[in-house]
Amino acid sequence: MAQGVLEIDRVSKRYGDVVALRDMAFDVRAGELFGFVGSNGAGKTTTMRIALGVLAADAGEVRWNGAPVTLETRRRIGYMPEERGLYPKMKVLDQLVYLAELHGMSTDDAHRSAENWITRLGLRDRRGDEVQKLSLGNQQRVQLAAALVHEPDVLVLDEPFSGLDPVAVDVMSQVLRETAATGVPVVFSSHQLDLVERLCDRVGIVRGGSLVACGTVDELRSSGAVRLVVDAPGAPPGWADAVPGAHVVSVTGTRTVVELGPDADDQAVLRAALAVAPVREFTRQRPTLAELFRSVVTEEREA
């Protein structure tokens, strides 16, 4: 039933008195790009480490295809840890072949796949170099190749975009899209929210060790209070105050941003504006992911 789905089911983890994860739960479906966002220390890395079996959960379960993840199935996951790690003195090709073999590939397949990813990620001239002699950007590419070289069924990437130049960001995005297109569920964490917004099918926002929001970008942006932008030159200050359920968030020049309460009517706002001045623009403003994220973080501070 859960074919091709990676499920994180109510996973909890504590370090001594510190709760790192509290009933963390979400799933990543086949062919989906899932963005995992949250402030530092929210529990993203811990979740990924538990999914990879690098850490043991105190409670909860990680399932793949409906069955709990074992060492055998874990080998089918491609992983890029937050702390990048490769053998500094090993050559690029040797390193990728070795990692592919460690994930269960035969030596021949490992060679073929390593060469393939080296070519796809533009590392051909560097294949015989030691990793420590590569530029940081190229090391990142090798790291990505290391996650992909065993042709994984699931991809888990912790901050894959951090430290990349714009070209490398494009390469990385392209590879992630292509990988997801082959039916592989891809989950990655990032602080680059514009990127997540552009790239991801669904997004999960983590706070204090639990998922506080999860859905498609559209769903997330449509949730929460409705905001209207009204451009009415000549309208006196306070023109919208009389509309029930509405309050002005900000005024910039001739533009007023009005937030509506649950029962408020946007047409009432428009009528109130037209009553005092001509209206040039009247739009429903949807929050960007970054704004959503900020409001979540603010709630955290207030909580």
Next chain:
Amino acid sequence: MSGLSPSRAVFLVARREFTSRVRTRSFVISTVVVLALMGGFVLFQALLLDNASRDTVALNGQATVLAEPLRQTAESFGRDIETVDVTDVAAAERQVRDGEVSALVTGAPDALRVVVKERLNDDLRNSIDLIVKQQVLNAQLAEVGLNPADVARNVDRAKVDVVALEPADPQRGERLVVGVVIAALLYYSLLVYGTMVAQGVVEEKSSRVVEILLSTLRPWHLLLGKVIGLGLVGLVQLVLIGGVGLGLAAVSGVVALPGVAGGALAVGVLWYLLGFFLYATVFAAAASLVPRQEELQSVITPISMAIVVVFVVGINLMVQDGSDTLVAVLSVLPPFSPIMMPGRMALGVAPLWQVLLALVLALLAVAAITWLGGKVYANAVLRTGTRVKLREVLTTRH
């Protein structure tokens, strides 16, 4: 696509450790340097042996009849003498002065005169003295009507019977050398390759590659593969150095007991394997506690020190008396046995039951240490950032 069996996982790790180590310049250079030093030493020894026991003696006039007796007598003292007959005494004296000839013997057999550069060496002096005395004796025997040859035979026949209550092994000295060399080789291998295991563990930890590795391997795969791989590198070096050393020694005649030395090397290899598992696992576990190479020294120094102490104490006791009770007891106990037992076995003073007991105890210790070390390693190797306390690691699950 096939899965990855534990044995293949261990094999892959071991193969990487082995090939990446054997290919390094430091391994090749250190092996070549040791081999060259050893070759040089043996060559030097052989030359020294050769030079020290070989003399050229020039004989002039009547003294030329002494050539054969002189050679024989010198041989009984363990010296090779080459004799040359000379007619020109002045020229021969020049050769003595130049050092081409050790001694020039002139004069009648009962009144010989020997010309040397600085001093006459004792063996040569004794040989010549003996011959002169024999000549005088022969002449006097002939005067009283006795056949000097008959007298010589009778004198030869007179001998004492020696009954040794505790016969010393005539090869003891040589066996001791072999034993000490084997113990030293093991000491070197355990220390160097144990440290290498520790460095490898920290390299993986500090470069964080261990996180990727442990998402596809169990900690014990990684630990065992690393210990086997580096152990094999050490084994290759041990066998190479030991084998070449043995060959050189046999060819040059420095060691007259190639059988003993060969056996000792084989025994040494067995004990190296046991000792390596014992110490390398401890090294690996200790190394997994620290986050960086810079902090490695502080945790492995106690282990290195233990090996040094075992070696120094063990060798000292062994050289004094290999069959001493204290030495026997120590050589059976695991921390000492990998270095001391092969030494005692080379000495030929270890009874079979002691060897077997030592083997069983060592195997038990390997099992216990692997279990304990594996636990420490598994719990500590992913804790990056700060040094991990041993107590924490032993009491918590990761």
